[in-house]
Amino acid sequence: MRLFFVLVVGFASLLASAQEINYVKVYYPHINKAELAVVDGKYKDAFENYEKAFAAVPRAFMKDYFNAAVCATYLGDATNTYKYLLEVAGKGISLDFIKDETAFMGIQQDPSWRNFEKEYLAKKREFDQKINKGLKDKLTKIVERDQWFRVRGAEAFADTIVKVDRQNATELDYIFDRYGFPGEDQIGCGDGGMPIIQYPFYTVIRRQTPENQTVNFSNYLMTAVRNGRMTPHSATHIMATINGNDVFFARHVFKIMTDESLSMQGKPFAAKLNKWVFRQIDGADEQRINEMRLQNGMETLAEYRKKIIFALNDNRFLFPYRSYVGIWSVNNPDIASDYLEGTVVLE
Incomplete structure (x- = not known):
């Protein structure tokens, strides 16, 4: 019984520790250095900084795993190319997308590629089973409601659209409060297996301009950035709209x-x-x-x-x-x- 208690307390401490990781301090600075090295064509420096970023957090962003894999393939490092592409699979991105990418054309001739494909597909299937489908469906319905009257005539349905925006904001507020801000590991980051840079529900948040604001989502956005559920660039771009500056x-x-x-x-x-x-x-x-x-x-x-x-x-x-x-x-x-x-x- 005492051992069980110690294990529970230990697990709780680890969980609390993981939740307190601030991506702003330990993750994004390394990603910035990695990306600037990519721009300069210094793929070894870039790869090393990506690895430092990954070591600092429990889960990284899909785009960063992908970019690390690209760097690895340009360095002739097949082992790490496969390693980080499997992390991409673990975010819900399709194998077809990977196979069509210029950077990965050469490695597809590698004798190990066929076995890698099987492992990739298995990893993606596993992720597809783990995502919060209920949460994803809720967000999809909100986006569909956001669009329904707009595509049929924004001027004709102006009053109705105001009500819809108010309802959508209230529902998003409830969802974020209950589930936390939805990120890649909660709802995936692929549409039909293709990468999504900005989720459709981000557009619904943008409707909350100062002139028509039911909820100001700025605090949710900045918390999502700290917790690694949203990039700081996406958050600040949305905040420019909802705060009017x-x-x-x-x-x-x-x-x-x-x-x-x-x-x-x-x-x-x-x-x-x-x-x-x-x-x-x-x-x-x-x-x-x-x-x-x-x-x-x-x-x-x-x-x-x-x-x-x-x-x-x-x-x-x-x-x-x-x-x-x-x-x-x-x-x-x-x-x-x-x-x-x-x-x-x-x-």
Whole structure:
């Protein structure tokens, strides 16, 4: 009986310890270093930092396991390529997705690949059985309700949509309070086996703008970041919408598209049209923003821009940063001028 009590207490202590792990402090800084090394083509440095990140937490993000596997294959390290691809399988990603990726074309000729395929499929089946299907179904219904009236006419059903948004916010609040914020290990991170960078229910959270807010989800988002259920970039990007201000500069890079290039020729901003730009800010302000970003698990703005331009031009790695840029179509010169004032073309 005493032994049982000791075991229970010991398990409880371990559980509490695991729950207290702060990904902002022990995980994201290593991932930042790994990703910057990837951008520079230093795959050995990147791989070493990925391994440090994985050693610090019980479960890492799928994109990071995937990127570590890509680094391993470029280093000619088949053992670790297989090891981290199996972690990807344990997140619900299909084998077909892996087989279609450029980085893994060569290793498919390896004599061990056929056995690896069987192990991968078994690991994915095991994960598919473990996810919280009830929770996933609840989120799917909320997303479907969010879309139902909007696709049939947002203006015609404006009053109904306000009520739906209120109901959805209340239900999400209940779900997050009961289950915690849904992350990869709770609901998977693949749609038909393909990776999801931002879950559809994130869009429902974004509906809670300051003008139409039933629940402010900021505390849930930041807790999810600390607990490793959401990346800091996704959280701050959503918070820019629901709080009405982009204090972390999550929307730092954008592009103004236009079909009226001729009418805008000769304008001071013409050279910035149809190009990626970012807003230049005062040095002191940038330092303050950088400190805030670093304290919340992100990189400096200069490093953020570096990752974005890499992600826009290189598809070998799962870098989510291309999904955080903004693209707007503008044909009015005055509006284009307002958007582009004080910006610099991202090279």
